[in-house]
Amino acid sequence: MGSGIEKLRDLLEQKKGDIVEEWIRRIQHTYPEETASFLEEEGNQFANPIGASINQSVWPLYDEIISGHDSDNLYKCLDYLIRVRAVQDFAPTAAVAVVNFLKDIIREKILDDIESQGLFREYLSVERRIDNAMLAAFDIYMKCRERVWEIRHNDITQRPFILSGGMCASYMLRRGKKHLEKMKCGKNPSLN
Amino acid sequence: MAKELTPQEMLRIDLSPPTQDWMDIPVEIKPGIYCYPAKPEKIEIVGMPNPHEWNPLDDDWNLPEGWKETFLEGMRERLDKHRSFKIFMDICVRCGACADKCHFFLGSGDPKNMPVVRGELIRSIYRGEFTKAGKILGRLAGGRKLTEEVLKEIWSYMFQCTECRRCSLFCPYGIDTAEITIIGRELLNLLGLNINWIQEPVANCYETGNHLGLLPHTFVQNIEFLLMDIEEFVGIKIEPSFNRKGAEILFITPSGDVFAEPGIYTLMGYLMIFEHIGLDYTWSTYACEGGNFGFFTSLEMAQRLNAKMYHEAERLGVKWILGGECGHMWRVVHQYMNTFNKPVPTMEEPVSPITGTKFENAKSLKMVHMSEFTADLIKHGKLNLDPSRNDHYKVTFHDSCNPSRGMGMFEEPRYIIKNVCNHFYEMPENTIREQTFCCGSGSGLNAGENMELRLRGGLPRANAAKYVHEKYGVNMLANVCAIDRAVLPASMEYWCPEMQVAGVSELVANALIMEGEGPRTMNLRGEEIPGRAPAEEESEGNEDV
Incomplete structure (x- = not known):
């Protein structure tokens, strides 16, 4: 006879298909109705990149939340899902809240079983893991937003227009980089 | 309560x-x-x-x-x-x-x-x-x-x-x-x-001939800087001509390639290819823009900005025009130019002076795409190539919307890449050729302030690029469009940071064995080619004195 947590994991494993499919459906329905229908119906991952980002993230994410031991993998699983939502028309809360859907779904689907088998205490630790996954999602969301701003910044500083007059931007930037590299190496650079 | x-x-x-x-x-x-x-x-x-x-x-x-x-x-x-x-x-x-x-x-x-x-x-x-x-x-x-x-x-x-x-x-x-x-x-x-990212290039183009507003001496000076880089990395000194009357061919390319990375490497590629084959051609500081943001404003504006191409061909007395790697430039050229503006009677049906190939498809237009021209050179064995110099690149090809859907050019760039690179992988078929996905920033939407929009629009292309990166280790997204070269680096930085972006002519020039060249330990980006580093940098100390 296994421990309580093992019994709970077995239960969550048995219901995995049911739970994850509902989780995916609810994430799809954070988009307008016409879009959600498309995300549900189109199975080709290249014709449906948002759908692909959800599918590729949520299945392994479920495993990682239920029984994972690898924090890096947790971030990896969440990355594509959150990366896509971070540039779409979602408030920050709405972008990461999709992780939390899992709590509602588990409660709806198997709370009775959890209670009847006396696994409620063990289930609290699963909820804690879901909370942690949402915190990780927030980290990723912030990194993505910072990345967008970095890219915007790079785009502006490397933009050809900022130069008036005589020098090729890329040429000067590269010369500058070389100059810095030589400085770092302790050499005495000449800019000529 | x-x-x-x-x-x-x-x-x-x-x-x-x-x-x-x-x-x-x-x-x-x-x-x-x-x-x-x-x-x-x-x-x-x-x-x-x-x-x-x-x-x-x-x-x-x-x-x-x-x-x-x-x-x-x-x-x-x-x-x-x-x-x-x-x-x-x-x-x-x-x-x-x-x-x-x-x-x-x-x-x-x-x-x-x-x-x-x-x-x-x-x-x-x-x-x-x-x-x-x-x-x-x-x-x-x-x-x-x-x-x-x-x-x-x-x-x-x-x-x-x-x-x-x-x-x-x-x-x-x-x-x-x-x-x-x-x-x-x-x-x-x-x-x-209108939006300013379109309007300002239009105004610049009207005043100076190019979107960036480069005056003739600046345009020349920038190309000269790139020639210095070629001399440093390749060991070849090239002296192209500008506004030379009587040249056989006029070369026109988007001005983005004169200025910004990684487009400048594509332009260095053109210079090297033309030098290698001894092409009788000239650059123009008036028709110094292949792109046409007028096309994103009104058809009349597109026509006005396009007029300089045939004008300049007439003034310089060239036989035909060779056009660089660009997207919407080719939509305008291929589908509108010879009805927008009257072709010059003195121009001739383009014939490659190196291979003798008649470009019958350009009989009316009198303008040939760089990839058509290069593919023909390779087919006739006119380029001496060492594709192993590109071995550190695993390459895929992004069909740009306009050359693919606008002019049906699918095979030439692939033929070129397969001859100059040893590792080529296609992205999934519903994302390439006529079904290709846009970079997400074309038609004048390549501004900085709409970055979220650009990243959303870039997702389908990036999703396919990410797939070949993860499956085959692809690290180079080749293309034949200046806007692709300007915007895909930002998109890839967000969606697939390990992926670089290059024009096809840059890859050709990397592989090109030129007469009198140096040891070729660097690529056109000034990066050391893996496995080809010099044995010992003896004179390094002198350089810094």
């Missing part, structure tokens, strides 16, 4: 998208998805109507008096003038075949980015203002009146379409939604509602 909040109410997380009909959902213009408006002085330079100050985030756009009549009269004129536009307004049955084909829809999930709905934005005005059924039945007949709110919606979505024409490929009636966008933007231009 106040009502207790539910957990959802507590955080104000709204996860229920709007459920109304699209016509009832008001447009929301948000930072990150729109481009800044055109500066009035840039509109004045080219004499376009109604230049004025306005801000897309304000309620009042300072629209000119009689704006509604101006818009509708403009629409009436275009319905009469362009039979295609009239047909596209009449025949759409809203079957939805195009709905899920747009990169902006696929990346944003916004149903108004379905091409059918983007078209409906204008079609609903057509029905509501021009057809009897629409005038009488209104919404029942899919019609509505033009109001300020509707105008704002049209503005927002006309600048969320890159005119890539992927949707048109799937329309059973052949409706080209890009042409609806083209007309839509023309109508907005009648009211002074």
Whole structure:
């Protein structure tokens, strides 16, 4: 006879298909109705990149939340899902809240079983893991937003227009980089 | 006592998208998805109507008096003038075949980015203002009146379409939604509602011949800098000519390649290829822009800016024009140039002086694509190549929208890449060739302020690039478009940071064995080629004295 947590994991494993499919459906329905229908119906991952980002993230994410031991993998699983939502028309809360859907779904689907088998205490630790996954999602969301701003910044500083007059931007930037590299190496650079 | 909040109410997380009909959902213009408006002085330079100050985030756009009549009269004129536009307004049955084909829809999930709905934005005005059924039945007949709110919606979505024409490929009636966008933007231009990222290059191009506003000496100077790099990395000194009368060929390429990375490496590639084969050609400091942002403004503006190509060919007395790697430049050149402007009688049917190949496809146009020219050189064994110099690259090819869907060029770039690189992998078939996904920033939307929009639009292409990166280790996204080279690095930085971007001619030049060249331990980017580092840098100390 296994421990309580093992019994709970077995239960969550048995219901995995049911739970994850509902989780995916609810994430799809954070988009307008016409879009959600498309995300549900189109199975080709290249014709449906948002759908692909959800599918590729949520299945392994479920495993990682239920029984994972690898924090890096947790971030990896969440990355594509959150990366896509971070540039779409979602408030920050709405972008990461999709992780939390899992709590509602588990409660709806198997709370009775959890209670009847006396696994409620063990289930609290699963909820804690879901909370942690949402915190990780927030980290990723912030990194993505910072990345967008970095890219915007790079785009502006490397933009050809900022130069008036005589020098090729890329040429000067590269010369500058070389100059810095030589400085770092302790050499005495000449800019000529 | 106040009502207790539910957990959802507590955080104000709204996860229920709007459920109304699209016509009832008001447009929301948000930072990150729109481009800044055109500066009035840039509109004045080219004499376009109604230049004025306005801000897309304000309620009042300072629209000119009689704006509604101006818009509708403009629409009436275009319905009469362009039979295609009239047909596209009449025949759409809203079957939805195009709905899920747009990169902006696929990346944003916004149903108004379905091409059918983007078209409906204008079609609903057509029905509501021009057809009897629409005038009488209104919404029942899919019609509505033009109001300020509707105008704002049209503005927002006309600048969320890159005119890539992927949707048109799937329309059973052949409706080209890009042409609806083209007309839509023309109508907005009648009211002074262009975006500055298009208008300023147009004004620059009108004044200096190129989008960047480079004066002739600057244009030459920048190419000279690149020649210095070639000398350093390749060991070859090249002295091209500028504005030389009597040259056999005039070479025209987008000015983006003169200035910005990684386009400059493509331009270095052109210089090296031409030197290698001893081509009798010249650059022009007047026709110094292949691109044409006029095409994103109005067809008349596209025509005005395009005129310099044949003018310059005539002034310099060249036989034909060779065009660099560019996207929309080739849409304009291939599909409009010789009807926009009269070909010069002294020009001849292009014949490669190196191989003798007649480019019969360019008989009327008298302009040949760089990839056609290079593929022919390779086919005839005129380039001495060492593809192993590109062995550190695992390459895939992104078909740019206009050369692929606009002129049907699929094989030449692939043929070239396979001859200059040993590792080539295709992206999935529903993302390449005629089904290629746009970079997400074409048609003048490559500004910085609309980065979220660009990243959304870039997702479908990046999704396929990420797949070949993960499956085969692909690390180089080759293409034949200057806008691709300008914008894909930003997109890849977000979606697939290990992927670099290069023009095809850069890869050719890396592999090119030139007479008298140095040890070739560096590529054109000044990076050491793995496994080819010099044994010992003996003279390093002297350099720094």
